[in-house]
Amino acid sequence: MDQLIPIVNKLQDVFSAIGQSPVNLPQIVVIGSQSSGKSSVLENIVGRDFLPRGSGIVTRRPLILQLYNSQSNLDETQLIGGESNVEWGEFLHIPGKKFKDFSEIRHEIERETDRLTGKNKGISNKTINLKIYSPHVLNLTLVDLPGVTKVPVGDQPIDIEEQIRDMCVEFISNPNSIILAVTSANTDLANSDALKLAREIDPAGDRTIGVLTKIDLMDEGTDALEMLQGRIISLRRGFVGVVNRSQADINNNVSIRDSLQKEQKFFQQHSAYRTVSSTMGTQYLSKTLNTILMHHIRDCLPEIKSKIGSMVTDLDQELTEMGSPTQSMSKTDLGGCLLHLISHFATNFSNSLDGRHNSPNGMEMQELYGGARIHYIFGEIFMKALRDVDPFDTLSDEDIRTTIRNANGPRQSLFVPEISFELLAKRQIKRLEQPGLQCVDLIFDELQRVASQCETMELSRFPELRDRVLEVVNKMLRTCLGPTQTMIQNLIHIELAYINTNHPDFIGGSRAVAQLMEKMQRDGGTNGSIMSSSTSTTVSNGPSAVNFDSAKSNGKNFSGEIAGNGVHLGRKSMGIDPRNSIVKLPQVPATMRPLEEPTDRERIETEIIKSLLASYFDIVRKNFLDLVPKSIMCFMVLHSQQNVQNELVSALYREDQLADLLQETSDIATRRSTCCEMRTLLQRALEIVNEVRDFNS
Numbered sequence: 199m200d201q202l203i204p205i206v207n208k209l210q211d212v213f214s215a216i217g218q219s220p221v222n223l224p225q226i227v228v229i230g231s232q233s234s235g236k237s238s239v240l241e242n243i244v245g246r247d248f249l250p251r252g253s254g255i256v257t258r259r260p261l262i263l264q265l266y267n268s269q270s271n272l273d274e275t276q277l278i279g280g281e282s283n284v285e286w287g288e289f290l291h292i293p294g295k296k297f298k299d300f301s302e303i304r305h306e307i308e309r310e311t312d313r314l315t316g317k318n319k320g321i322s323n324k325t326i327n328l329k330i331y332s333p334h335v336l337n338l339t340l341v342d343l344p345g346v347t348k349v350p351v352g353d354q355p356i357d358i359e360e361q362i363r364d365m366c367v368e369f370i371s372n373p374n375s376i377i378l379a380v381t382s383a384n385t386d387l388a389n390s391d392a393l394k395l396a397r398e399i400d401p402a403g404d405r406t407i408g409v410l411t412k413i414d415l416m417d418e419g420t421d422a423l424e425m426l427q428g429r430i431i432s433l434r435r436g437f438v439g440v441v442n443r444s445q446a447d448i449n450n451n452v453s454i455r456d457s458l459q460k461e462q463k464f465f466q467q468h469s470a471y472r473t474v475s476s477t478m479g480t481q482y483l484s485k486t487l488n489t490i491l492m493h494h495i496r497d498c499l500p501e502i503k504s505k506i507g508s509m510v511t512d513l514d515q516e517l518t519e520m521g522s523p524t525q526s527m528s529k530t531d532l533g534g535c536l537l538h539l540i541s542h543f544a545t546n547f548s549n550s551l552d553g554r555h556n557s558p559n560g561m562e563m564q565e566l567y568g569g570a571r572i573h574y575i576f577g578e579i580f581m582k583a584l585r586d587v588d589p590f591d592t593l594s595d596e597d598i599r600t601t602i603r604n605a606n607g608p609r610q611s612l613f614v615p616e617i618s619f620e621l622l623a624k625r626q627i628k629r630l631e632q633p634g635l636q637c638v639d640l641i642f643d644e645l646q647r648v649a650s651q652c653e654t655m656e657l658s659r660f661p662e663l664r665d666r667v668l669e670v671v672n673k674m675l676r677t678c679l680g681p682t683q684t685m686i687q688n689l690i691h692i693e694l695a696y697i698n699t700n701h702p703d704f705i706g707g708s709r710a711v712a713q714l715m716e717k718m719q720r721d722g723g724t725n726g727s728i729m730s731s732s733t734s735t736t737v738s739n740g741p742s743a744v745n746f747d748s749a750k751s752n753g754k755n756f757s758g759e760i761a762g763n764g765v766h767l768g769r770k771s772m773g774i775d776p777r778n779s780i781v782k783l784p785q786v787p788a789t790m791r792p793l794e795e796p797t798d799r800e801r802i803e804t805e806i807i808k809s810l811l812a813s814y815f816d817i818v819r820k821n822f823l824d825l826v827p828k829s830i831m832c833f834m835v836l837h838s839q840q841n842v843q844n845e846l847v848s849a850l851y852r853e854d855q856l857a858d859l860l861q862e863t864s865d866i867a868t869r870r871s872t873c874c875e876m877r878t879l880l881q882r883a884l885e886i887v888n889e890v891r892d893f894n895s
Contacts, residue, residue: 201889201890202492202495202496202499202890203337203338203339203488203491203492203495204266204337205495205499205886205887205889205890206223206224206225206339206495207264207266207329207339208886209221209223209502209883209886209887210223210225210262210264210327210339211290211327212879212882212883212886213879213883214262214290214325214327220505220506220509220876220880221502221505221506221509222372222373222374222375222498222502223372223374223498223502224374224375224376224491224494224495224498225262225339225340225341225372225374225375225376225491226338226339226340226341226375226376226377226378226487226490226491227340227341227343227366227369227370227372227375227376227377227378228240228340228341228342228343228378228380229343229346229366229370229377229378229379229380229391229392229395229396230345230346230379230380230381230391230392230409231345231346231347231381231382231390231391231392232345232346232347233345233382234345234380234381234382234391234392234411235380235382235411235412235442236342236345236380236411237249237251237256237257237342238411238442238443239380239409239411239440239442239480239483240263240340240342241454242440242442242443242454242457242458242461242480243265243335243338243340243480243483243484243487244263244265244330244332244335245332245334245335245454245455245458246285246300246330246332246454247300247301247304247454248287248300248301248303248304248307248330249261249304249307249342250304250307250308250311251304256345257342257343257344257345258311258315258319258320258321258322258344259310259311259314259315259321259322259323259324259325259326259344260323260324260325260326260341260342260343260344260365260369261307261325261326261328261341261342262325262326262327262328262339262340262341263328263330263338263339263340263341263342264327264328264329264330264338264339265329265330265332265335265336265337265338265339265340266329266330266331266332266335266337267332267333267335267336267337268284268285268331268332268333269333284298285298285300285330285331285332285333285334286298286330286331287300287303287328287329287330287331288328288329288331289306289310289326289327289328289329290326290327290328290329291310291326291327292306303328307326307328310326311326318354319351319354320354320355321344321358321361321362321365323365323368325341334455335484336484336485336487336488337488337492338484338487338488338491339491340378340487341369341375343362343365343366343369344362344365345362346359346362346363346366346391346392346395347359347362363395366395367395367398367399370395370396370399370400371399374494374498375405376405376406376407376435376487376490376491376494377396377399377400377405377406377407378407378409378487379392379393379395379396379406379407379408379409380392380409380411381393381408381409381410381411382410382411382412383410383411383412383413383415383416383422383425383439384412384415384416384417387425387430387431388430388431393406393408393431402434403432403433403434403435404434404435405435406433406434406435407433407435407436407437407438407486407487407490408431408433408435408436408437408438409437409438409439409440409483410422410425410426410437410438410439410440411440411441411442412441412442413439413440413441413464413471414441414464421468421470421471422439422470423470423471423474425437426438426439426471426474426478427474435490438477438478438479438482438483438486439465439471439478439479440461440478440479440480440483441457441460441461441464441465441479442457443457458479458480458481461479461480462475462479462481465478465479499887499890502887503884503887503888506880506883506884506887507884509880510877510880510881510884513873513876513877513880514877516655516873517870517873517874517877519654519655519656520655520656520659520866520869520870520873521535521656521659523862523867523870524860524861524862525862527860529853529856532856532857532860533851533853533856535860536663536850536851536856536859536860537847537851538656539654539656539657539660539663540667540843540846540847540850540851541843542654542656542657543652543653543654543657543667543842543846544842544843544846546652546654547648547649547652547671547838547839547842548839548842550567550568550569550648550651550652551568551569551572551648551835551839552568552569553568553569553570567651568648568651571644571647572641572644572835575637575640575641575644576637576827576830579637579640580633580634580636580637580640580823580826580827581823583633584630584633584819584822584823585819585823587629587630587633587819589626589811589812589815589816590626590808590811590812591629592629593622593625593626593811595796595804595808596791597622598618598622598804598807598808599796599800599803599804600791601618601621601622602614602615602618602800602803602804602807604618605617605618605621614803614806614807618807619697619807619810619811620697622807622811623697623810623811623814623815624694624697626811626815627690627693627694627815627818628690628694630690630818630819630822631686631687631690634686634689634690634822634826635683635686635687637686637826637827637830638679638682638683638686638830638834641830641834641835642675642678642679642834645675645834645835645838646671646672646675649668649671649672649675650668658866659862659863659866660859660860660861660862660863661863662858662859662861663850663859663860666849666850666859667846667850670845670846670849670850671838671842671845671846674838674841674842674845675834675838678833678834678837678838679834681833682829682830682833682834685829685833686826686829686830689821689822689825689826689829690822693818693821693822697814699814701814701817703813703816703817704810704813704814704817705809705810705813706810713809714802714805714806714809
């Protein structure tokens with residue numbers, strides 16, 4: 199257990215070398231207001247004066263203070279002069295140099311702070327790492343942060359309070375940190391800046407320890423017992439009271455060790471604190487922090503080890519994907535590298551369409567990807583849209599009636615003219631062409647999308663090659679686009695070339711008339727009586743062989759319409775002058791339309807044509823829905839899948855182009871160097887963690 203804190207200290211040093219900590223290390227973070235006595239608490243724990251002093255903000259950079267008990271952590275060869283009672287400090291930024299004079303440690307902290315932040319009282323979140331070896335300290339790691347201030351001084355920015363607060367939040371937000379909140383006992387505890395920050399990040403108080411300073415300076419007749427016992431603010435880890443040196447003691451050069459003895463006597467002799475004196479004072483605080491930190495590290499270390507191992511694995515994978523630098527490769531090696539990249543891309547492209555490739559950014563469980571998107575376009579966009587098409591969209595009853603009249607020519611036909619059905623059927627069939635072509639365009643766009651998403655880390659190393667690969671793939675897809683569009687157009691041309699009224703699923707004229715008669719009889723309207731009494735309908739196998747025999751009709755309801763399916767004019771409408779009986783024909787209109795009100799015969803003819811059109815349109819639509827996806831898959835998707843690798847090799851494998859195509863970006867080279875450095879440090883961190891074999895011992 200005693201070696202756990204030094205282990206974390208080593209990890210802190212390793213991670214400080216890269217300026218960041220990739221894992222949340224267990225540590226004790228000290229926060230407090232500028233006048234709370236925070237620095238005095240730390241000096242009491244160390245037992246030496248070593249922190250900068252003065253007015254305003256003195257601590258302007260985070261100080262990682264690593265305390266080592268020299269008797270338990272070092273052998274004789276590491277001791278200065280072989281003496282175990284010697285104390286000294288070491289800075290991470292000055293490796294190998296031992297500071298035996300603690301005033302020099304103070305000056306070095308000031309110099310290193312000014313080096314980064316200047317002398318204008320500015321702050322920085324870059325840490326200073328300081329090791330202190332002493333036989334009088336317990337193994338401990340503390341992070342001293344700038345004291346919270348309200349008013350900027352000197353050249354400090356006006357938002358200095360916010361900057362310090364953000365820095366404190368950054369450190370105490372680490373879930374593995376213990377918060378040491380330092381507050382003056384002679385102030386209102388409810389207004390403590392340290393406790394406010396701690397409660398904001400740790401509302402339950404599970405990882406916060408309260409430290410009450412200046413207990414000896416409280417007004418006469420008052421004490422901090424209720425605060426220390428958690429009756430005002432409750433913390434799971436409790437409060438510890440301490441007594442720091444007064445300014446007079448500092449001026450009189452009273453040593454910290456002497457002040458610690460005075461502190462112990464104060465708690466033992468004070469009437470309010472006598473009963474709790476064993477849990478008060480700096481020595482108790484040091485032991486408590488040491489115990490808490492050791493147990494906390496023990497609990498966190500397995501997770502830290504697992505995370506570091508996972509990060510090493512991820513870096514290994516990234517380095518593998520980036521591959522070796524190509525600058526020193528021979529032409530043979532460059533050619534092999536190019537073929538490998540092309541093969542990998544082609545495999546990813548094919549697997550993406552077949553559903554065997556992991557989507558980028560882990561989208562497998564979030565959205566459809568690759569071939570699944572193509573299936574969605576076929577089923578949910580193309581097929582659904584065509585199934586919703588009404589066979590009579592853009593086709594009114596008046597249009598049908600006009601087409602029938604035009605098909606009759608100058609005569610009155612006894613049958614519904616077949617040519618009218620074909621004209622109308624072809625017109626509606628043509629409407630399917632554009633949705634089919636739009637589906638081709640959608641799949642074309644989707645294939646381009648898949649190609650752009652198949653870019654691997656290996657390929658991204660070479661921007662020229664990546665651009666050329668996508669250029670070749672897009673060109674190949676465009677060559678597939680024309681034949682696919684032609685095939686879709688040919689599907690429509692095939693349907694227009696021959697209207698197959700003998701199709702087994704086609705309703706035919708006989709069934710169309712029979713269904714119409716049944717409908718009229720069910721409706722019970724006048725048209726039903728007209729159909730049954732005034733006409734004799736003969737239906738052949740064709741859609742147009744519908745014979746209305748009006749010769750047997752004796753009534754006025756239907757015979758007139760069948761006998762003259764034209765424009766009826768009275769004497770007045772024909773322009774007969776009653777005085778001289780001269781007949782004058784009316785003017786011929788520029789645009790002729792049938793009568794405004796259709797005759798009963800025309801209504802029947804229209805209904806029959808609509809029934810035939812609906813039946814035949816459904817047949818053609820069903821064929822189209824089946825053949826369009828098949829055509830697109832054959833001429834575009836499968837063709838690109840099968841030929842992408844050959845196309846890429848044919849277009850890109852040129853010996854004189856290898857060096858240009860395989861030229862890495864500077865970003866990749868920098869990233870490879872960073873990954874190698876990070877991996878080395880993490881491997882070192884893993885070795886450090888592995889020094890502790892049993893986390894529970």
